[in-house]
Amino acid sequence: MPSTFTAVSYARTLTPEALAAIRAVLTGHGCSIASERSEKHPGFEAVVLELACPAEGAGLDTTAERLAALRKALTEAGAGGAGTAVVPNSLRSADRKFIIMDVDSTLIQQEVIELLAAHAGTEAEVTKVTEAAMRGELDFAESLHHRVATLAGLPESVLAEVGEQIKLSVGAERLVAKAKAAGHVVAAVSGGFSQILTPLAERLGLDYALANDLEIIDGHLTGKVSGAVVDRATKALQLRTWSAASGIAQAATMAIGDGANDLDMMAAAALGVAFNAKPAVRAVADAQINLPNLDVALALANIQGA
Template structure:
């Protein structure tokens, strides 16, 4: 097993200090601010020390079995809101109604796992009733941005021959546009009901909650004739945990504590392309 250390900046001296905690024999630079520590000692005590030291230094760490590479995987699965993109779309839509604080509070509680996702989505969407549907395009044009490192990560994923799946508790209006913009292979999300150019406050069809996200990953894996263990799954909220739980590698990206605690790897400071340094 190797220890990967990376950050937006990373001083060699700090890296050496943290590597010493793991009793690393060799420290190899693998990127401008990324290092692989080889010949390490690994146990719960060491992991706890590394966790504290890296957080203080604004570095991300991961203990990875030596020899794992992108070639071990066939599918990259991404959550959308606050993972592939920087915003929670529903919060920004609500802002057009002057209701962002109320909706954002429910969103946060759901992502922390304090409210069941299905209930939280229905409550939030209901608050949008009567909003002109043009607000969706405004959110896309004015507020939606890709998370740092997204395009670099996707370029490498595609070059490795992997397929991509965007599965979201958000809305088809945005996932459809992300699919076209980024040339993604699969998407699955919720469809807002629009009548006479206005949001009705309802979702059409079944809600894409945690269980449906997991089923979607299983369904796409079956279609590709691969095992879920050949998928990398990235997410940030409690509704991502079930699909992350069946993945070969689960990545918590700038995630809630409940997600960081259960994921194989947490990227708290670097961009999405930080996953490339792990493999």
């Protein structure tokens, strides 16, 4: 692994014992710590460790394998509840970065389809299917059609009611505002619904946004979506398309999500971040945020500002 990575450790409180354990994992994998600095953020602390790591060693054949082994060891260490992300410097040092987020249970705290289902009396059924889909146990498009079908007949007015119920994740506004102020590009892509995402994207000033369209006829939901479903392949495609349109290389991209539908997007990014995610997503993510603070992503991407 070449010395092109930085380790960022974060927790509500980073204890000396936690940091000692993290340093031990890093040095145990042949990395030396070139420099170290502490940062204070709303709701959490971070320590940034600049790494110099060997290009070969440990009997592993590729840089990707060595990086995966280091990340796995840091996760297993779980020192004092601290998380540690090994972030490519191509992202941290980029003049312009591209950040793309899932919406439900990532940018916002809720699952919109469950809020809609509460109006239809089908919340329990929909929640069960949603959870299975996010664990990767069901085909997303098939599960979406099944869940949306339970909404047939609801008046269009419920969309405005649900929109008023939306709660942004802690740090979401800070993440978008700071990233935008620093000249970076921020996008959201959702397996949810454009009728909810579009006004939210306008409110936050997102550069790009895409979600499914609920079909509405004569003022009522039909129980169908219009057009192709925004699935995991679509999310990855939008990362590539929007970052290219913004003139930003994939090496300077970060994708944040919580469910199986986000895995392709996370894999396509320079840094794929699991945000309070399902176990199957955490297991393959480049980094994890297991605090209810979305703006931990600011520390990972090295986005500064007031």
